Amino acid sequence: MDVHGSRSKEEICMHLGDDYDRYLGAIVPPIFQNSLFTRKTQDHGYSYTRASNPTIEIAERKIAALEEAEDARCFSSGMAAITAALMSVMEKDCHIVCPSNVYPPTKAFLESYMAKFGVETTFVSGESLAEFERALRPNTKAIYLETPLSNVFTLQDLRAIAALAKSRGITTIADNSWATPLYQNPIGCGIDIVVHSASKYMGGHSDIIAGVMVGTKARMEPVTHRERGMFGASMDPHQAWLLIRGLRTLPVRMRQHQESALRIAAFLEAHPLVDRVLYPGLPSHPQYELGRSQMSGYSGLIGFVPKGSREAIASFMKSLRLFQEGPSWGGFESLVNSPGLWLDEEASRRTGIPQGLLRVSIGLEHADSLIEDIDAALAGMKRA
Numbered sequence: 337m338d339v340h341g342s343r344s345k346e347e348i349c350m351h352l353g354d355d356y357d358r359y360l361g362a363i364v365p366p367i368f369q370n371s372l373f374t375r376k377t378q379d380h381g382y383s384y385t386r387a388s389n390p391t392i393e394i395a396e397r398k399i400a401a402l403e404e405a406e407d408a409r410c411f412s413s414g415m416a417a418i419t420a421a422l423m424s425v426m427e428k429d430c431h432i433v434c435p436s437n438v439y440p441p442t443k444a445f446l447e448s449y450m451a452k453f454g455v456e457t458t459f460v461s462g463e464s465l466a467e468f469e470r471a472l473r474p475n476t477k478a479i480y481l482e483t484p485l486s487n488v489f490t491l492q493d494l495r496a497i498a499a500l501a502k503s504r505g506i507t508t509i510a511d512n513s514w515a516t517p518l519y520q521n522p523i524g525c526g527i528d529i530v531v532h533s534a535s536k537y538m539g540g541h542s543d544i545i546a547g548v549m550v551g552t553k554a555r556m557e558p559v560t561h562r563e564r565g566m567f568g569a570s571m572d573p574h575q576a577w578l579l580i581r582g583l584r585t586l587p588v589r590m591r592q593h594q595e596s597a598l599r600i601a602a603f604l605e606a607h608p609l610v611d612r613v614l615y616p617g618l619p620s621h622p623q624y625e626l627g628r629s630q631m632s633g634y635s636g637l638i639g640f641v642p643k644g645s646r647e648a649i650a651s652f653m654k655s656l657r658l659f660q661e662g663p664s665w666g667g668f669e670s671l672v673n674s675p676g677l678w679l680d681e682e683a684s685r686r687t688g689i690p691q692g693l694l695r696v697s698i699g700l701e702h703a704d705s706l707i708e709d710i711d712a713a714l715a716g717m718k719r720a
């Protein structure tokens with residue numbers, strides 16, 4: 337479906353919705369940093385920023401077009417968008433199916449929080465269609481996906497799962513934060529709703545927390561006054577302006593993240609002190625062909641397991657010079673964190689997260705410098 341004409345993604349990121357005539361030719365649209373809009377002299381359709389705001393709408397138009405969707409709604413965080421999307425389809429006592437290694441607060445929302453409203457969730461690995469098929473019940477309302485999963489880097493088959501869900505009248509939701517709309521468009525694969533943590537690549541500068549929900553107009557319109565309006569997790573206009581600024585450079589940043597990450601993943605895979613690399617862009621990834629069939633590129637978040645004791649791996653992390661230690665990803669800066677470092681064997685088996693797993697977010701520093709940094713830290717680890 338091409339609801340936005342034949343614009344390139346670059347053109348959408350840079351120009352769609354900027355409307356120079358409306359804003360006195362300003363090359364950068366203004367921040368409407370106001371809560372209310374009066375209507376005495378003009379009926380412009382705006383009333384209160386919790387419901388709508390011209391700056392926020394620019395971000396929404398761009399992201400809807402990037403996702404090849406009809407409409408989008410911005411939220412104050414990725415989690416606000418995710419919980420709103422789920423709340424928009426769930427009913428009391430319904431059932432949801434979801435990969436078990438989904439972003440942990442999403443899992444906690446389904447597993448513990450929604451349980452108090454009688455909602456049950458079946459968690460699956462997400463790697464086979466048969467698992468989803470087996471998990472379905474007459475009261476299944478939604479299949480929630482996140483592909484690739486941002487901690488174990490496995491994929492779910494968007495087209496096959498969307499077709500299964502459609503045949504049973506079940507709504508599908510996909511978190512597309514890892515691949516971004518530049519490299520994956522779940523709506524085109526038949527998914528109903530896409531959600532993003534725009535705090536990651538879309539914002540790109542580690543200076544905003546933001547979220548977005550994307551889908552058809554019929555699904556998005558009620559969300560304005562229901563899940564977004566009632567819970568009140570609207571985006572702030574300044575946050576929207578920073579998001580728009582981030583989107584302008586998204587294509588060029590993603591090209592660089594991808595180029596550097598592909599080089600670094602290959603370097604890690606060939607390194608004698610690295611046991612495993614988890615990256616959908618490597619031909620050795622078990623779902624490489626599925627990835628190629630539903631993604632047109634790869635972002636900069638990589639998992640790998642160095643060889644060595646926990647202490648040696650912890651010392652490797654500390655001795656990195658260009659990678660700061662931190663849990664987020666998708667910004668200009670390189671980061672490292674350790675989702676599997678302190679897991680014991682039992683926890684690793686239960687969660688599917690390899691013992692010793694580190695996660696690096698490859699930033700925009702020169703790839704040669706990042707490789708040099710990792711190489712030196714790995715050499716230091718050997719001696720530790």
Ligand SMILES: Cc1ncc(COP(=O)(O)O)c(C=O)c1O
Pocket residue numbers: 413414415416439482486511513514532533534535536545546547664
């Ligand atoms: C895959 C994924 N989805 C959603 C979120 C939540 O987004 P936010 O932090 O913007 O609420 C995150 C945050 O790290 C994430 O990694």
